[in-house]
Amino acid sequence: MEMENSLSKNKPLGVSSVAYANPVLIMGSGNIVGQMENEGPLAGSFDKVSDDKNDMFGEDSWEKAESQLQKQAVALTLQKTCAQANDVRYLFAGDLLGQNIASSFGIKDYNIPLFGLYGACSTCGESMILGSMNIAAGYADRVIALTSSHFASAQKEFRFPLEYGSQRPLYASWTVTGSAAFLLQDVHANGKSTNGRQIKNVLESEHGGKVGITGVTAGKIEDFGIKDSFNMGCAMAPAAAWTIATHLKDFGRTPKDYDAIFTGDLGSVGQQALFNLLSQEDIDISDNHYDCGMLIYDAEKQDVHAGGSGCGCSAVVLSAHILPKLAKKEWRRILFVPTGALLNKTSFNEGQNVPGIAHAVVIEALP
Amino acid sequence: MEMENSLSKNKPLGVSSVAYANPVLIMGSGNIVGQMENEGPLAGSFDKVSDDKNDMFGEDSWEKAESQLQKQAVALTLQKTCAQANDVRYLFAGDLLGQNIASSFGIKDYNIPLFGLYGACSTCGESMILGSMNIAAGYADRVIALTSSHFASAQKEFRFPLEYGSQRPLYASWTVTGSAAFLLQDVHANGKSTNGRQIKNVLESEHGGKVGITGVTAGKIEDFGIKDSFNMGCAMAPAAAWTIATHLKDFGRTPKDYDAIFTGDLGSVGQQALFNLLSQEDIDISDNHYDCGMLIYDAEKQDVHAGGSGCGCSAVVLSAHILPKLAKKEWRRILFVPTGALLNKTSFNEGQNVPGIAHAVVIEALP
Numbered sequence: 001m002e003m004e005n006s007l008s009k010n011k012p013l014g015v016s017s018v019a020y021a022n023p024v025l026i027m028g029s030g031n032i033v034g035q036m037e038n039e040g041p042l043a044g045s046f047d048k049v050s051d052d053k054n055d056m057f058g059e060d061s062w063e064k065a066e067s068q069l070q071k072q073a074v075a076l077t078l079q080k081t082c083a084q085a086n087d088v089r090y091l092f093a094g095d096l097l098g099q100n101i102a103s104s105f106g107i108k109d110y111n112i113p114l115f116g117l118y119g120a121c122s123t124c125g126e127s128m129i130l131g132s133m134n135i136a137a138g139y140a141d142r143v144i145a146l147t148s149s150h151f152a153s154a155q156k157e158f159r160f161p162l163e164y165g166s167q168r169p170l171y172a173s174w175t176v177t178g179s180a181a182f183l184l185q186d187v188h189a190n191g192k193s194t195n196g197r198q199i200k201n202v203l204e205s206e207h208g209g210k211v212g213i214t215g216v217t218a219g220k221i222e223d224f225g226i227k228d229s230f231n232m233g234c235a236m237a238p239a240a241a242w243t244i245a246t247h248l249k250d251f252g253r254t255p256k257d258y259d260a261i262f263t264g265d266l267g268s269v270g271q272q273a274l275f276n277l278l279s280q281e282d283i284d285i286s287d288n289h290y291d292c293g294m295l296i297y298d299a300e301k302q303d304v305h306a307g308g309s310g311c312g313c314s315a316v317v318l319s320a321h322i323l324p325k326l327a328k329k330e331w332r333r334i335l336f337v338p339t340g341a342l343l344n345k346t347s348f349n350e351g352q353n354v355p356g357i358a359h360a361v362v363i364e365a366l367p
Numbered sequence: 368m369e370m371e372n373s374l375s376k377n378k379p380l381g382v383s384s385v386a387y388a389n390p391v392l393i394m395g396s397g398n399i400v401g402q403m404e405n406e407g408p409l410a411g412s413f414d415k416v417s418d419d420k421n422d423m424f425g426e427d428s429w430e431k432a433e434s435q436l437q438k439q440a441v442a443l444t445l446q447k448t449c450a451q452a453n454d455v456r457y458l459f460a461g462d463l464l465g466q467n468i469a470s471s472f473g474i475k476d477y478n479i480p481l482f483g484l485y486g487a488c489s490t491c492g493e494s495m496i497l498g499s500m501n502i503a504a505g506y507a508d509r510v511i512a513l514t515s516s517h518f519a520s521a522q523k524e525f526r527f528p529l530e531y532g533s534q535r536p537l538y539a540s541w542t543v544t545g546s547a548a549f550l551l552q553d554v555h556a557n558g559k560s561t562n563g564r565q566i567k568n569v570l571e572s573e574h575g576g577k578v579g580i581t582g583v584t585a586g587k588i589e590d591f592g593i594k595d596s597f598n599m600g601c602a603m604a605p606a607a608a609w610t611i612a613t614h615l616k617d618f619g620r621t622p623k624d625y626d627a628i629f630t631g632d633l634g635s636v637g638q639q640a641l642f643n644l645l646s647q648e649d650i651d652i653s654d655n656h657y658d659c660g661m662l663i664y665d666a667e668k669q670d671v672h673a674g675g676s677g678c679g680c681s682a683v684v685l686s687a688h689i690l691p692k693l694a695k696k697e698w699r700r701i702l703f704v705p706t707g708a709l710l711n712k713t714s715f716n717e718g719q720n721v722p723g724i725a726h727a728v729v730i731e732a733l734p
Contacts, residue, residue: 009505010504010505010506012456012505012506012507015480016456016457016480018506061717063713063714063717064717064719089379089383090383090585094485096466097711097713098465098466098524098711098712098713099463099465099485099487099709099710099711099714100485100709101709101710101711101713101714101719104588104709104714104722105714105719105722107588108588108590108722111587111588112587113382113383113585113586113587114585114586114587114588114724115484115486115493115496115497115585116484116485116486116493116724117482117483117484117485118461118466118467118483118484118485119481119482119483120466126482126483129482130482130497133500133501133504133506134500136504137377137500137503137504137505137506138376138377138379138504139377139379139385139500139504140379157465218457218480218481218482219480219481220478220479220480220481221471221474221475221478221481223475342466342467342468342471343466343468344464344465344466344468345465346430346464346465346468347430347466347468347471347472350428350430350431352431352468352472355471355472355475357481357483
C-alpha cells in the first residue's frame with residue numbers, strides 16, 4: 001500500500017477526490033438502533049437499543065422518534081469521548097425526511113453551528129467528506145457528522161403509513177431504525193475540552209488503535225432510468241459503480257488495496273448489479289465487498305427481503321461494526337461508500353426516474 | 368477597514384467564522400426568474416425571465432419547472448463565463464422541496480460531483496460557505512453554488528396547492544420563483560477551460576471589477592417558539608440576529624465596517640424583529656440593512672404582503688443586484704445573510720415550532 005500520508009499538503013486527485021496530508025481522526029462514535037436491528041447478525045454491538053417494540057424512543061410521533069435518535073446519538077458520542085457540545089465547532093447532519101426535520105429538531109438544543117445536508121442514504125458519506133475536508137483545511141478542530149433513519153417515518157415519507165399494511169416486493173429493502181454520530185478531530189488539535197478534561201480517543205482506548213479518514217471521493221448523480229422506487233438497489237448501483245471506479249482511478253489503486261469495500265444499502269439485488277457494472281470496467285470487488293444493508297439483518301430469518309437501507313444503515317454499521325475492527329487492526333484500510341436514491345413521493349408519483357448518488361470515504365487503522 | 372487579506376493562511380475566527388487568506392473569486396453568476404419577479408423594483412436586471420405567465424418553463428409540473436430553473440441558471444452561468452460543466456469540480460446545491468428534488472433532477476445531466484444541501488431559505492448562504500471553504504482549502508479550482516425556489520411548488524410543498532385559493536395572512540411572504548448559480552474560482556487557478564478558452568470573470572468584464580468572498584460565518588438553529596408557519600419573518604429573525612452578532616464578534620467588526628448588510632427573506636415584519644433583537648446587544652444595523660425579500664417586490668403594488676421569500680429570493684437578488692454593484696465599487700464590502708425557516712408540512716401539522724437558521728458570507732470588491 002502506498003504512503004499518501006507522507007503528503008506535505010492536502011492534494012486534490014483526479015476527478016473528484018482529495019488525499020489528506022494528515023489523517024482526520026475519528027475519535028469515537030455513538031450509535032442507537034431499534035429492536036429489530038439488535039436481533040440481526042450485529043446484535044450486542046450497538047451502544048443503545050430501543051426498549052419499546054414500536055421504537056418510539058419516548059415520543060408520540062415517528063418523526064419525533066427519529067429526532068430522538070439523532071439527539072441520543074450525539075449525546076452518546078459526547079459522553080463516550082468526554083467532549084461537550086461546545087467543543088464541537090460544526091455539525092454536518094442530515095436525514096431522509098422532507099426538509100431534514102429529524103436533524104433540525106433532534107439537534108437544535110446542542111447549539112452547534114450546522115450545515116444541513118441531503119444525499120438520501122449517501123448522507124453519512126457526504127457528512128464525513130465535508131466534515132473531514134473542513135478539519136483537514138484547518139477550519140475546525142472538531143466536528144460531528146450525523147445521520148439517521150427510522151423505518152416507520154421513512155415508510156410514511158416515501159411509501160405508505162404502516163397502518164395500511166401494504167405488501168412489499170421481494171427486491172425491496174427495509175429501512176433501518178438507527179442513528180450514529182462521529183466525532184472527527186484534527187490530528188494536531190489540543191485535545192482538551194472546554195471543561196478542562198482530555199477528550200478521549202475511544203477507538204484507541206476501547207479497541208486498541210487510532211482510526212482516521214485519509215481521503216475522500218465525492219459522487220455524482222447517475223440515472224439509469226429505473227422507475228420503480230422499491231428497486232433502490234438497482235437505482236443506486238450505477239452511482240456506487242461510478243464512485244468506486246472513479247475513486248480507484250483518482251487514487252491509482254486497485255480493489256486489493258482495500259481489506260474491504262462497503263457500500264451503504266444496495267442489498268442483495270443491488271450488489272449483483274454493482275458487480276456486473278464494475279466488471280464492464282474490469283474491476284472485480286467480489287472478494288472484498290460487503291454491503292451494510294446485508295450485514296445488519298439476517299435477510300431470510302428477519303424477512304427483510306433484499307436487506308437494510310436508510311441513512312442510518314451505513315452509519316450504525318460503520319459505528320458498531322467497522323470502526324472497532326479497524327481499531328483492532330483486523331482491517332488496515334477500508335473504503336466506505338454510502339449509497340443514496342434520489343426521489344421523493346412527488347417525483348415518483350409524477351413518473352420521474354430514481355437516480356442514485358454515492359460518496360466514498362477512505363478509513364484506515366493508524367500506526 | 369482592516370486587512371484580513373494579508374493573512375498568510377485561512378484562519379478560523381471565534382465561534383463559527385473563517386477568514387480566508389485569499390479571496391475566493393466569484394467569476395460570474397446566472398439567474399432566471401418568473402414574470403412577477405421582473406415586474407418589481409429589480410425589473411430588467413435579470414438574465415432570463417419566464418415567457419409564460421404560469422412560470423412553467425416548458426414543463427408540465429411545478430416541480431419540473433423548478434428543476435428547469437436550476438438547469439438554466441447553471442447553463443447561463445457556464446455560458447456567460449465561457450466555462451464548461453467539466454471545468455467545475457463540485458456542485459453545492461439545494462432547494463426547498465422534499466428530498467431536494469428540484470436540484471437532483473435539474474442538475475443530473477451536468478455530471479458534476481454533487482454535495483446536496485438543505486438549509487431552507489438559508490441554503491444560498493450555506494452553499495457559498497461550503498463552496499468557498501472548499502476552494503480556499505485548495506480542494507477545487509472551481510465550484511458552483513446553486514439554489515432555487517418556485518412559488519407554486521413551494522405552496523404545494525408547505526401549504527396548499529394554488530387551486531385551493533387559500534387566503535394568506537398579511538405577515539406572510541411570497542415565495543420567489545427564481546434560481547441563481549455562482550461560479551467560484553481559486554484566485555490562483557489557471558483560468559483555462561478544458562476546451563482551451565479562457566474562463567471569463569464576468570463581473571470584471573461586464574461591471575468593471577473583481578468580486579470575492581473573504582470570510583464566512585456559519586449559523587446555528589435558533590428556536591424562539593414560533594408556531595405559525597406563515598410568520599416566517601419572526602421565526603427567522605432570531606437566527607439572523609445570532610449570526611450577525613456572532614459574525615461581528617468573531618471578526619472584531621461593527622456594522623459600520625459594511626456598506627450594506629443583506630438578510631435573505633425576513634420581510635418587513637421580520638426586519639423589525641431583527642432590529643429589536645440586535646438592539647438588545649447594542650448592535651444597530653438600521654442604517655445599512657436591506658432584506659432581499661423587501662428588495663425584489665414592491666410589497667404594496669404587487670400585493671405580496673411582508674415581502675419575498677424562498678431559496679431563490681436571496682440568490683437572484685445577490686446575482687442580479689448586489690454583485691454588479693460590488694463590481695462597480697458602489698459598495699466595497701457587504702455581508703450577505705440568507706435566512707431559513709426549518710419546518711415541513713409534517714412538523715408543522717404535528718404542532719412543532721418553526722426554528723430558524725442563517726448563514727453569513729462576506730463579499731468584497733477586490734482591488
